[in-house]
Amino acid sequence: MFALNIKTWKLLPPTAPCFSNRSHRASTLSTVRMQKPQKPPSTSKPRRKSYGTSRKSILKKTFQQEQVTFTAPFSDEPVVAIIGGGIAGLICAIFLDKRGIRSTVFDTGIHGLGGRLGTRVIDANNNPLIFDHAAQFFTVNDSRFAELVNAWLDKGLVREWKGTVGELHNGGEFLPFLPSPPRYIATNGMRFLADSLLSETRLVNIERPRWISKLEPFNGMWHLSENGKPCGKFDAIVVAHNGKCANRLLMTSGLPLIAKQMKRLELSSIWALLAAFEDPLPFPGTTEVPFEGAFVRGIDSVSWMANNTKKLLASQSDGPNCWTFLSTAAYGKQNKVPQENIPTATATRVKEGMLEGVEAALGLSKGSLPKPFYTKLQLWGAALPTNTPGVPCIFDPLGRAGICGDWLLGSNIEAAVLSGIALANHIADYIQSPGADPGEFAVGLNHDFQPLEGHDIGQFPGLGSEGKMNEAQVYELAK
Numbered sequence: 508m509f510a511l512n513i514k515t516w517k518l519l520p521p522t523a524p525c526f527s528n529r530s531h532r533a534s535t536l537s538t539v540r541m542q543k544p545q546k547p548p549s550t551s552k553p554r555r556k557s558y559g560t561s562r563k564s565i566l567k568k569t570f571q572q573e574q575v576t577f578t579a580p581f582s583d584e585p586v587v588a589i590i591g592g593g594i595a596g597l598i599c600a601i602f603l604d605k606r607g608i609r610s611t612v613f614d615t616g617i618h619g620l621g622g623r624l625g626t627r628v629i630d631a632n633n634n635p636l637i638f639d640h641a642a643q644f645f646t647v648n649d650s651r652f653a654e655l656v657n658a659w660l661d662k663g664l665v666r667e668w669k670g671t672v673g674e675l676h677n678g679g680e681f682l683p684f685l686p687s688p689p690r691y692i693a694t695n696g697m698r699f700l701a702d703s704l705l706s707e708t709r710l711v712n713i714e715r716p717r718w719i720s721k722l723e724p725f726n727g728m729w730h731l732s733e734n735g736k737p738c739g740k741f742d743a744i745v746v747a748h749n750g751k752c753a754n755r756l757l758m759t760s761g762l763p764l765i766a767k768q769m770k771r772l773e774l775s776s777i778w779a780l781l782a783a784f785e786d787p788l789p790f791p792g793t794t795e796v797p798f799e800g801a802f803v804r805g806i807d808s809v810s811w812m813a814n815n816t817k818k819l820l821a822s823q824s825d826g827p828n829c830w831t832f833l834s835t836a837a838y839g840k841q842n843k844v845p846q847e848n849i850p851t852a853t854a855t856r857v858k859e860g861m862l863e864g865v866e867a868a869l870g871l872s873k874g875s876l877p878k879p880f881y882t883k884l885q886l887w888g889a890a891l892p893t894n895t896p897g898v899p900c901i902f903d904p905l906g907r908a909g910i911c912g913d914w915l916l917g918s919n920i921e922a923a924v925l926s927g928i929a930l931a932n933h934i935a936d937y938i939q940s941p942g943a944d945p946g947e948f949a950v951g952l953n954h955d956f957q958p959l960e961g962h963d964i965g966q967f968p969g970l971g972s973e974g975k976m977n978e979a980q981v982y983e984l985a986k
């Protein structure tokens with residue numbers, strides 16, 4: 508069970524009129540009290556103004572908004588809106604499904620679900636190029652996550668990554684990690700894992716691509732819309748995304764406590780450079796790079812590099828070599844620009860800077876890194892959390908709204924999964940406890956944040972420096 512944090516929780520007095528609507532289905536005939544009278548959800552186009560709002564104005568609106576209070580019983584067949592189809596939102600939907608609760612997952616993804624479980628597939632003259640361009644692999648720590656991963660292994664959705672992974676030090680010194688703890692990857696790329704997850708659910712509806720731009724409480728329900736176009740009404744909402752988008756969505760939603768916690772989150776920025784080379788990358792003293800993935804040390808611009816062809820298409824012996832290079836968080840910060848509008852000069856500088864970093868890390872002489880025949884640069888402007896409240900989820904029972912996501916517990920897939928499970932079970936417990944004191948279901952609304960430790964691309968429990976092989980062990984393995 509969660510620790511309750513209800514110190515500053517106040518039930519609001521019954522002030523506003525009842526908004527129940529007799530023409531609704533029986534299940535929505537409940538009475539509801541709002542703290543302030545609500546206007547019906549608008550169907551007109553939103554003014555662009557709110558999305559050009561300054562940080563100061565977002566802060567002011569966030570902290571000044573009044574709390575929404577739903578007091579009516581939940582409808583007989585409650586439906587939860589999950590805004591965000593990353594792994595946390597998807598897992599939340601699966602666990603609500605297990606508890607017999609319907610949900611709709613809204614996600615902006617054009618190519619698929621998954622958010623930061625992202626895979627890009629490019630058809631280059633019938634030679635597919637494949638790149639995991641955010642999450643690379645994961646280790647398993649928690650038993651609940653282990654249970655899920657075992658089921659994914661049985662279904663062939665994930666597999667162990669047996670390729671060599673380790674640390675690459677500036678100048679070409681490579682130290683492999685021990686094979687334990689096992690490292691896992693999604694068999695066909697991270698996005699395809701996300702896209703497969705809901706296949707066995709019965710009560711989950713997916714709306715994609717959908718960008719929820721407004722949340723409005725009305726008649727005991729949350730009304731969602733995308734640029735003025737209604738997207739349905741729901742008994743409860745889950746915010747399964749973070750960053751600027753979430754801050755703007757929550758700024759005027761009537762959820763000040765939730766909005767305040769979201770605003771405290773800090774996120775790094777990471778550049779991803781996808782590069783396809785005709786041949787294997789060279790490495791001093793040997794014919795090709797002796798690893799499939801490496802955390803890069805001592806280079807300003809690069810923190811991680813992985814050969815996706817070797818990782819994902821192990822049986823493909825020739826053809827292009829697709830590498831994902833991820834920057835350090837410091838380099839991301841230093842070269843931060845709006846991710847949706849990257850100036851050409853910045854893109855050129857960053858690409859060159861990262862390729863030079865790769866060259867130096869591999870210990871190659873200046874100008875000797877082969878030229879990639881394909882490159883794609885992307886900025887993850889809200890890449891990884893750098894602080895956390897350390898609670899599995901956040902839930903505001905009066906506003907019937909919760910948050911799940913990696914940042915509540917850490918900065919990796921496992922944290923996102925555990926958070927999704929926790930919020931689903933918490934909402935199900937609340938919905939299935941009619942008459943319970945809402946105050947007892949408040950979670951994480953006042954938790955303080957702590958800095959997060961980890962690699963620039965997240966946390967990998969068990970994969971510590973003590974797990975590095977010494978030369979004798981490498982020799983033993985090679986025999």
Ligand SMILES: Cc1cc2nc3c(=O)[nH]c(=O)nc-3n(C[C@H](O)[C@H](O)[C@H](O)COP(=O)(O)OP(=O)(O)OC[C@H]3O[C@@H](n4cnc5c(N)ncnc54)[C@H](O)[C@@H]3O)c2cc1C
Nearest residue numbers: 591593594595622623641642643644719748912913919920
């Ligand atoms: C570069 C990089 C490398 C990483 N490497 C690793 C790694 O190797 N191992 C690891 O374990 N973790 C890694 N991570 C972290 C991992 O990817 C995340 O912890 C995890 O994917 C977070 O999942 P989430 O569901 O919390 O959030 P997200 O994946 O961000 O999901 C949020 C979703 O909500 C959608 N959304 C946002 N706003 C709206 C809206 N208004 N309406 C509808 N939908 C909306 C977004 O499009 C997105 O799909 C990496 C992250 C990055 C950026």
